[in-house]
Amino acid sequence: MRIEEEYKKSGYFWLPGKEESKIPGILSIDNGGKIKLEIIGHFNDGPSLLSNDGLSRIIGHVEKDGLVTLDNCFYITKNISLGGISKSTVHVNTVFGGAAWGKEETVTFNTFSFSVDCLDEWVGISGIDVSTDWDARAATINYYPPEEKVFSLDNGMKLEICFAYTLPVFPNITEAKITQRTYFRLSSEELLNLDDFTTTAFKITNLMCFAIGEIVSLKNVSATSRELQRGVDNKQYSVPISIYYQSIPFSEKMPKKDRRSMLFNFAVITTSAQQVLNNWLNAYEYLYPALNLYFSTKTGAQKYLEGKFLALAQGLETYHRRTSSETLMEPKSFEAVVEKILCACPEEHVGWLQGRLMHGNEINLGKRLKRIIEPFKKHLGTSAERNKMLKKIVDTRNYLTHYNEDLKDTAAKEGDLWGLCAKMESIFNLHFLKVIGFTEEEIDWVVKNSFPLKQKLQGANM
Template structure:
């Protein structure tokens, strides 16, 4: 999904495969996916696929006989037929916006798009896993001697696959692929070995495309916590035990179906080291299977607040009051989903409520009952206090500074930027102070998610200390 391409061929609907329109499918990493046709599917009468110029499936056969399935398509432009007296009629063109391309197979319905295995490369996954097959087993003195003799030794062994369960029906795998340069026939003056790291998701039974992509996003979200930076898939390939191709001579293999979709604002690829990450696989290797399994188990419960957090990594170049509000909401939501409790026991609260209502004129009861509906819920201040206690370690305390001041600023600023009340305006912080407050909320939430997964606080504190200069120096200096 990192290179542009154009596929020319014929395009048709599953319900009418004989009516075909020639055209081009264009994948542009900046602009998205466009299908340009010399004709219009609306010209075909009585098609069940058509609904307000939206199509679930459009099939294609390229000029190189490659099967294509387009999924989730919208008509964006269509010319009408122009009649000119005493002239031939030209073919009007049309354009469609495409959300997904499946390259390598035809699927007639949305329900047919199912797989039991996904293979993907994700940006910075190789660096995060950090396992290389290149062997450096000779000492410094031997290396100097070899250099004097103009010798060079290269040893490489493909790393073993790393397996880890993700759920009852899903297993994960880090798979290492080595690609050697092609051998020269007569004379060789260079040799190149390239190693890639793949994430493989293996299902015990086939799953629909939405569920598989959701599982990929869940893993990618965990990776973002470690990278402390956005990430995206670079390639996605699907397989299904039931979807095979017969090449003859008993050569039957599972079809390889590649997925393409538009990723907005792709990150610029640059060489990354462990110093550029909050933590790497090496920091948590022993506990990784437990942590990633907990992440898959708890993600759905924490999804709403996590998406508010992850948005900050994708919009890090843009800051506004809404950035702060989203993280304040995420902090409140995280506490509500993991540590929620009433202010007082339910029985005591009900008894207090009934006693108050019995002593107050009935004409005030409607108003009072509205207040009682939320009166036993924890307020933002209490939730922040308990969240800071939950995350507390030497480095978090150092980053936060004065806890009471921090909580007061979050509470007052949240209330002002939510309601814009003039009485709160003086209490709210603005400009760079609001930016720094937001950055503090960001690391608190990342730490809270990690601790909730089972991350050891001592290890977390050590990691934060090691990465203080890289990520938090400007906050601790405050």
């Protein structure tokens, strides 16, 4: 989670039901969502002095934000001083700003709003209209809030693309400022646990990472519940609850992307956005391991180029396993062959041989890669270039996995290894486009118009 402004606030904190035992402290949230509470003393006394009992939830009242609920807490350090001042540090998993929940009370919501880096640029919809008359030295600025985009998700939620805005404050004779911010809102008719929303938000954020072509981070998270209402002018309104937690993916560096440097933007999928969203969310049911391996190479989880290469190679292999049931021979035929082999095997070696034959009907990495590139071979060079690339990937994977000296000279090194990684990334990109519903013609258009993808394909053929 991206924290754009420093969050370090003083306040008083107590355990649910023990408001009379308040402790002063400082609540801090780092960029990335890591949350820490520093307190004077500790929350336990008497026989439970050295225990963490009852610390899973903490209530507080902090400057500017008012009531906060700190969830899933535990001590990092617990200092006990005899007669002096002691400080303790508590790790906090989640902060809910704006309300207090009891010790056993379940936290549920109906809506969950969030934004991600570069979302304004990706959506590309603005209600700001500026016209200039240079001859008259005059300018006119109009603002009409854009219409929200609403999509029904297969998991029962709705996803909306919404637009928050601020208008000029009057009277003001020196400046007139209009701002607009795009954000997502997930909504449900039923009250849902926070995890239900954060899981869907995580998948949507990864879709944005893929579409934008950069690691983007979740930010500006808030939620509402029909159970939390506030009366204003005889009307009831849902209380907005700000939420902080350590979400992934996250990159400390704020990305900067214009629409032309993205893989694709919202305008490309305007007429099919609902299907694209559902295709991506549903893909996690069977492609999660492959998706996880791919994104691990984008988030910096792989610190070295060799690790990135192995993750991509394993990811492509896993992708094919999850999307194809191809085997060397028909399962019944293979079972018959295995039975004959085992019958001829000395009894003392049967267990060993069974282990060796367990995966004997699976096709090897080379064949899996050949099947994977088949739909997109026109984008991956000539037949000779493709065969050379496939052999290089297989030899390099085998060498980096087993460090067999016989493969050392045929494995890719340095610049060639970078090129293979670019190649495998581009293959993933092409398949992900197919997964979310792009037609062959639409994929051809992306290849032609997306500079980052074109660069990966060209770089890989060097």
